[in-house]
Amino acid sequence: DVKVTQSSRYLVKRTGEKVFLECVQDMDHENMFWYRQDPGLGLRLIYFSYDVKMKEKGDIPEGYSVSREKKERFSLILESASTNQTSMYLCASSPAPGDQPQHFGDGTRLSIL
Amino acid sequence: AQKITQTQPGMFVQEKEAVTLDCTYDTSDPSYGLFWYKQPSSGEMIFLIYQGSYDQQNATEGRYSLNFQKARKSANLVISASQLGDSAMYFCAMRVLFGNEKLTFGTGTRLTIIP
Numbered sequence: 001d002v003k004v005t006q007s008s009r010y011l012v013k014r015t016g017e018k019v020f021l022e023c024v025q026d027m028d029h030e031n032m033f034w035y036r037q038d039p040g041l042g043l044r045l046i047y048f049s050y051d052v053k054m055k056e057k058g059d060i061p062e063g064y065s066v067s068r069e070k071k072e073r074f075s076l077i078l079e080s081a082s083t084n085q086t087s088m089y090l091c092a093s094s095p096a097p098g099d100q101p102q103h104f105g106d107g108t109r110l111s112i113l
Numbered sequence: 114a115q116k117i118t119q120t121q122p123g124m125f126v127q128e129k130e131a132v133t134l135d136c137t138y139d140t141s142d143p144s145y146g147l148f149w150y151k152q153p154s155s156g157e158m159i160f161l162i163y164q165g166s167y168d169q170q171n172a173t174e175g176r177y178s179l180n181f182q183k184a185r186k187s188a189n190l191v192i193s194a195s196q197l198g199d200s201a202m203y204f205c206a207m208r209v210l211f212g213n214e215k216l217t218f219g220t221g222t223r224l225t226i227i228p
Contacts, residue, residue: 031214043218104158
């Protein structure tokens with residue numbers, strides 16, 4: 001079974017802090033993704049990566065950056081956390097090419113105070 | 114750009130009845146895939162079923178089937194003989210098959226099964 005592990009289920013941080021969300025997958029997948037989920041808005045893509053050190057902006061990249069130094073690990077960084085970044089964050093991975101499903105982690109519920 | 118529309122924010126269904134969750138999509142690309150995911154209250158996203166745009170038959174996986182009507186651009190999920198454990202959020206999503214790997218999600222339907 002594919003395992004996507006997010007480092008924290010719940011996280012509380014303060015406004016202005018730099019926040020790191022970590023995601024690790026164990027299936028040698030090329031593609032990795034970060035989404036945020038808000039009620040009534042579904043899942044929205046923040047960034048994705050299709051190879052080590054490669055990244056692409058998704059629909060809502062503002063205020064976020066990512067890092068992929070190793071194939072199995074994809075980090076989401078909130079450079080200076082703000083209250084409007086309080087949300088559920090979901091990491092996913094998939095193999096190339098395009099008809100394979102994305103496999104998700106359990107999510108990190110992040111609160112910015 | 115792709116768009117997914119789920120018009121049912123919430124549904125209540127009696128246990129053991131069949132349920133249909135609606136999904137319509139919009140894309141100008143001829144090659145795409147449609148996915149359904151289930152999200153229980155615990156938060157994880159569980160992949161349920163996949164339909165490719167060129168697939169001739171509707172996809173089925175156990176109690177799940179996908180009613181794919183290409184001309185109408187709809188990809189409804191049908192759950193037969195619903196169970197209490199089916200209570201969850203359900204998301205429809207699509208991806209263009211020969212572009213980037215991005216999934217576009219709908220806003221979801223919250224399904225509640227009543228005993």
